[in-house]
Amino acid sequence: MKLKFWGTRALISSPSKDTKVYGGNTGCLQIIYDDALILVGSGYGATNLGEELMDRIIREKKAFNIHIFISNFHWDHIQGLPFFQPIYFKSSHLHIYSPMAKSDLYEGLNVLFNESYSPFEALNKMPANVSLYQMQEELAVGGLKVRYVPLDRSETPSFGYRFDSPNGESVVVASANAGEENKALIQLSSEADLLVLGGLFTEAEYKANKAWGFASLERSLKLAMQAKAHKVLLSHHHPLRRDSDIVAIKEKLVASKDFGHLEFDFAQEQTIYEVL
């Protein structure tokens, strides 16, 4: 299994020469396993993948099955969907998953296609075939076993997902994790090879912005230690953080020695991470 971030930003895209390394598109992450196309989140980052897929749809007449897991309806987690190029082609089939009721999932995404906000009419009027699924406890997608837990956010249901391959590799994606201890997430992340958590705020910023409900970097790393995760990638970067800011924060966290031997890094857009 491999992981590729097409978007790493929280809140709003941050295109800039100062964000070249860590990325400037809102959240979208691809799980690469065999030929399956699996995404978590469909922020604007999805459109850079979409450009590549569109090329193959047009030149190679490829028809794609694309599986998208929705963690919540925050704009930055979904806003790329109306612009995700495969959705303009009849040959594409989008499979969209969430533990929410299908009608809620439809409502939450369909607002993006409102014809006052966009040139479109509705999600179910797009050319691609779009199927929604209410996830039960466990699901098999593209050869992977998928499970989820709620992320304990008060303002909107949010979910973290775990993907296990038949040969024992595992990835957990929960970049909208909240600051308070979440036993279910710790359990889901237990011994995960790669754990993706949120890094919007430092602990000081977290204390000043409690109403936002996102964990601090420090809290995310502590959770990873409790779960005995093998490696952590922090994503969901603040839109004002430049590459140099992220490097400085990372150096401080490493120097603090609070996180023992935990292996961690900040997620970079376009980098492919091996899950070992």
Add this chain to the structure above:
Amino acid sequence: MRVKLHGVRGSRPTHKNSLLGYGGNSTSIQFLLPGKDFELYLDGGSGLAHHGLRLGSQTKNRKFYFLVTHTHWDHMIGYPFFAPLYNPNNEFVFYTSSPLEKDSFEKLFYGQLAKGHLPFPRDLVKAKIEIKLIKPGEKLVIDTDVHVSTYQLNHQGITLGFRVEYQGESAAVITDNAPIENGNHLGEHWKELAKDNSAQFEKDFNDGLVRFLHRCNTVIFDTHFTEENLKADWGHSTPHRATKFCSDAQVGRLILFHHAPEDTDQAVADKVTSVINIGKSAGLEVVAAREGDEWPAK
């Protein structure tokens, strides 16, 4: 007066190494008015979010005017992150058209703040907000001597172009606007309005836009497409169309704007090259909008 470009992309913000020279943030323009103690902006794309996050909620000026062209995402997504909105002592006035059938700016502005779609509580937005409905063609006066005129563009719904005049200088923004030829009538109810005499409707629109831009110092114009890849019913224009309007209207400077998200820096530069001589022969300077740039309105 000067215009400052906080976001120059159309459709969506985008980040890719090949296009960061001109910038990846979506539509946001500021009119800098010397001597005024308020701020004047046009649209709220992702460029406005970045400008606002840097400004913070404690700003020198307390009053903010916004000219709203229309409500497509690329012109809207930045508003919730414009930090001056979080200050209860700030005042906002939005000038917006009133669509007949589609959702109003008011509904969509607050819809963006709706529970579940943002991680912060809705009541973070504490500023006093007033939304003023205007009709296409209506003229406004802001603070006695900033004059604003409007013109309905050929784009979905009711989309407005704006022209701002101050101290004898003028700047206009025409985003988004498609060629109207051959029955490509995108405005709300335009198809019915034009059905008896389509050719006259198109001529009136084009003549009206030339009059609207007449002798304007600086015009920022939608050039999302090129003549080669134009999809007319998508609601956008090309450098050639923009150059034609602006030279017919004896405009001083044309700023190519609303770059397609697919456009690399090279593609944007090529757009300028494709029309620079046509412009020159009409006394029109043609440049490309680059995020962060400021241009005088003279």
